[in-house]
Amino acid sequence: MLNLFSNNKSIIDAKVLQELLDEILTPKLQQIGLTKSTNYSWHEQTLKEIRHGFTYNLLKGSSGTFTWGVNLDFLPILHGDKIEYHRTAKKYTHHLFEWANEYSNSFFGGQMKNGVTTHFGFKEAKKSITILFERYEQSIIQWFDTAKTIENLVDITERQIKTGNHYNIHSPSPKYILPFLYAKKHQVDKAIELFNKLELFHFDNNESAKEKVKAKLLLLTEKNCM
Numbered sequence: 001m002l003n004l005f006s007n008n009k010s011i012i013d014a015k016v017l018q019e020l021l022d023e024i025l026t027p028k029l030q031q032i033g034l035t036k037s038t039n040y041s042w043h044e045q046t047l048k049e050i051r052h053g054f055t056y057n058l059l060k061g062s063s064g065t066f067t068w069g070v071n072l073d074f075l076p077i078l079h080g081d082k083i084e085y086h087r088t089a090k091k092y093t094h095h096l097f098e099w100a101n102e103y104s105n106s107f108f109g110g111q112m113k114n115g116v117t118t119h120f121g122f123k124e125a126k127k128s129i130t131i132l133f134e135r136y137e138q139s140i141i142q143w144f145d146t147a148k149t150i151e152n153l154v155d156i157t158e159r160q161i162k163t164g165n166h167y168n169i170h171s172p173s174p175k176y177i178l179p180f181l182y183a184k185k186h187q188v189d190k191a192i193e194l195f196n197k198l199e200l201f202h203f204d205n206n207e208s209a210k211e212k213v214k215a216k217l218l219l220l221t222e223k224n225c226m
Contacts (some may be wrong), residue, residue: 069097104166
């Protein structure tokens, strides 16, 4: 049960915030197939190559915002010298994703006021979380409805690359994801061409790491040509 006696003039604690998120967001996200997985994240539990997910991001200044996106079970992610896949029910990360527009624009001088929530005061926090989700609910649903096929993900990724701006600071980069999507589309030459154009910073400036990831791309193209 929510702590209705929280001091409205102070920053709500983590437990109260999590209870608020459970009350406001969990029922809505369950309606679109997302199950709560951590205190601040929800995602599809059924194992498949494209899984949808949503995160409540904690920001500085006692505030928060939303991220929604997809996890791709065929996308290798470099962590140091190791390559990691997200293929289990509990293991989820946003590979291709979106932020609230105001938060995205804030990286380039825009105001993020209407794209973030506040944790200052119980009533204020509840109201801001409710309002922000109501503003973005249909956009999130529509994005998920589109992001269900490899072909549509290619369109989304190419649009993000063309737009640039805040998408350039997404991790992983849309430019990194695109070759693997083309590999899934059985367009081997296009996949390899795009991969070869990737700058070395995508691989921690490590040439051998890039070759290791390329081997995974080639393996994926082979599987999709069988």
